[in-house]
Each structure stands twice: as structure tokens, then as C-alpha cells.
Amino acid sequence: MRWSGEEAVLDAAKASLLAVGVRRTTLTGVARRAGVSRMTLYRRWPDLRSLVGDVMTREWTMMVTAATDLMPPDRSDADLDDLVDRIIATVEAFQTNPVYLRIIKTDPELLLPYLTERRGATQQMIVDLLTGQLGAAARHGTVRAVDPAALAVMVLLVVQSFVLSARALAGPVPAATLAAELRRLLRGYLTPDTADTPAAPPASAARPLQDAAP
Known part of the structure; x- marks a missing residue:
């Protein structure tokens, strides 16, 4: 259950992190x-x-949610281009986010457990969100029909990896070139394989045998 003053504390922690970095930030x-x-x-x-972890979780969640809200209202989660656009938008948001940039510059080891040891809350949210979206797209035939998870x-x-490295x-x-290549990579990976789509029979095979030319 959220405490009523939690947002104010997270705002204060974020301001301190941006002003002096994690190492010089104190609970006091x-x-x-x-x-x-x-x-x-302390309670x-x-x-x-743990406080900085909650600041990161709130910040990352807001970025992912904002990118998800970019989907046009008349389009569905089954549209591959929209999915890729939102993924790219999330990547770009991370690359310009002041909290992320501050942590990467001064305290990158804070991110290490989420890269080598365990799945963080935001990572879990992203996996769950993508699983639902990719599953819907697969049912519409715009994404490969394999395990969406x-x-x-x-x-x-x-x-x-792209965000971090x-x-x-x-x-x-140039950054724009890299973003274009990431888009190409994602579309190529997610687009259904040609072999997954039943091929139409050749015209000659479609005619009855007796109608074929001698």
C-alpha cells in the first residue's frame, strides 16, 4: 500500500540524486x-x-507508460509498426532521461544486479506488456507465431543492450543511423517468416490434370 507522502519523498530523492549524485545523497x-x-x-x-531503487522504478515506469500511450487510438496492438515505434520511443526516452544519465555517469553499478542477477520490477512490467502485445500481434498474423514471452x-x-552500450x-x-538499424533489426526479428505463410500452388498445379497441355 502506498503511503500518502511517498511521492513527495521520491521527488525529493530524485532532486537530490540529480543535484549531488547517489553517493552524496543521504536519507537525512x-x-x-x-x-x-x-x-x-526509515519505516x-x-x-x-531501496529508496533509489524506487526512484528508478517510478522513473522507468513513467517512460514505458508514456511510450505506450503514443499508440494512435484507431490502431491496435496487432500493428507491428506501432509496436516497433513504441519500443524505439522507449529507447530514446531512456537515452535522454536525466535520472538514467546521472546514474550511468556516476553510479552505474546500481544497474548491475538487474543485468546479471535478477529481473527488476520495471523489467518484469516490460516483459508482461510486450508479451501481451506480441501475442495479440501474432494472432493477427503480423508477428511470428512463437511463444510471445x-x-x-x-x-x-x-x-x-542498445540503451546501455x-x-x-x-x-x-550517428545516433539516427543506429536508431534506424535498431528499427530494422526489430522488424526483421518480429516479422513472420515467409515459410510460416502457406504458399499458393503454382498455376499449372491448380488446373485439373486433364486440362494441362500435352
Whole structure:
């Protein structure tokens, strides 16, 4: 259950993180910014890591939700181009998000457990969201008809790597070019294989045998 003052504390923690970084942020300082007592804060967050984790979860969730809301009202989750557009929009939002950029610059080790040890709350939300969307698209024939959860995990692995490493590995390649290549990669991966679509019989095979030319 959410505590009524939780948003104010998360706002204060975010402001401190952006101003001085994670290492110089303290629960005492956050309590002062939020206008609550330290004991009130400690009852909800036993340490700074748990508080910063909730800041990240809120921030990432808002970005994913905002990208999902980009879907035109007259289109459905079955449209592959819309799905890819939303994935790209989420990637671009991460790459420009001030909280993400601050963490990557000053405390990237905070993200390591979610890359090597466990699935975080936002990662789980993304997998669940993609699984539903990809499943709907597969039923409409616009995405490969395989386990949608497997597709969702693979898409997350690809875009997560892109978000974390594109800036470091891009070199002279423009960001717009990389985004275009990511779009091509995702569409190529998700588009149904030609072999999955029953081929029409050749014209000659469609005619009765007795009608074929001698």
C-alpha cells in the first residue's frame, strides 16, 4: 500500500540524486527536502539503495507508460509498426532521461544486479506488456507465431543492450543511423517468416490434370 507522502519523498530523492549524485545523497537529506521526519522515512525505506531503487522504478515506469500511450487510438496492438515505434520511443526516452544519465555517469553499478542477477520490477512490467502485445500481434498474423514471452525477453535483451552500450560503442556512427538499424533489426526479428505463410500452388498445379497441355 502506498503511503500518502511517498511521492513527495521520491521527488525529493530524485532532486537530490540529480543535484549531488547517489553517493552524496543521504536519507537525512532526503527527509529534510521532503519535509518529513527521518523515522518516517526509515519505516518505509531501510536504506538509501531501496529508496533509489524506487526512484528508478517510478522513473522507468513513467517512460514505458508514456511510450505506450503514443499508440494512435484507431490502431491496435496487432500493428507491428506501432509496436516497433513504441519500443524505439522507449529507447530514446531512456537515452535522454536525466535520472538514467546521472546514474550511468556516476553510479552505474546500481544497474548491475538487474543485468546479471535478477529481473527488476520495471523489467518484469516490460516483459508482461510486450508479451501481451506480441501475442495479440501474432494472432493477427503480423508477428511470428512463437511463444510471445520468449519474443518479449529477446526484445528486452536487445533494447536493454542498445540503451546501455550504444553511446559507448557507436563511435562515428550517428545516433539516427543506429536508431534506424535498431528499427530494422526489430522488424526483421518480429516479422513472420515467409515459410510460416502457406504458399499458393503454382498455376499449372491448380488446373485439373486433364486440362494441362500435352
